[in-house]
Amino acid sequence: MRIGELARRTGVSARSLRHYEQAGLVSSARAANGYRVYDETAVVRVANIRYLLDAGLTLDDVAAFRSCLDGDLPSVRPSGRGLEIARERLAVLDARIAAQTAARDRLAAALAARSDGPRDATAVRLP
Numbered sequence: 366m367r368i369g370e371l372a373r374r375t376g377v378s379a380r381s382l383r384h385y386e387q388a389g390l391v392s393s394a395r396a397a398n399g400y401r402v403y404d405e406t407a408v409v410r411v412a413n414i415r416y417l418l419d420a421g422l423t424l425d426d427v428a429a430f431r432s433c434l435d436g437d438l439p440s441v442r443p444s445g446r447g448l449e450i451a452r453e454r455l456a457v458l459d460a461r462i463a464a465q466t467a468a469r470d471r472l473a474a475a476l477a478a479r480s481d482g483p484r485d486a487t488a489v490r491l492p
Contacts, residue, residue, distance in 0.1 A: 366404075367401065367402060367403075368383070368393075368403070371403045371407055371408065375408060375412060377411055382411065385411065386401075388424050388427075390414055390424070390427060390431065391407055409435055410435055413434045413435075414427055417430060417438070421455070422451070422454050426454060
């Protein structure tokens with residue numbers, strides 16, 4: 366199948382598919398006209414890449430799972446390295462969430478302190 370068909374079947378843009386290919390996660394052959402041609406296994410592979418990306422992993426993290434991207438990834442028990450990667454990524458996400466929560470709390474406190482002023486948040490001068 367050509368890249369447009371793979372994009373349609375997986376819900377992933379052609380640009381993302383080219384990016385996955387550049388990262389070595391997906392491969393294609395070239396037709397005589399130079400178009401990329403993918404086999405049926407690419408559908409499962411792309412779905413598994415999306416599954417891992419949607420779980421918060423980066424494309425570099427996904428590369429560590431290259432050997433098992435063609436199977437039923439969500440039901441496979443993760444390797445030791447896979448667990449390590451997931452734990453590291455979870456720590457990064459937790460830190461980002463904590464930072465965003467602190468920023469939100471500061472903004473909410475600043476707005477609450479100015480509650481006797483204008484009701485339009487855009488008109489409030491924050492410290």
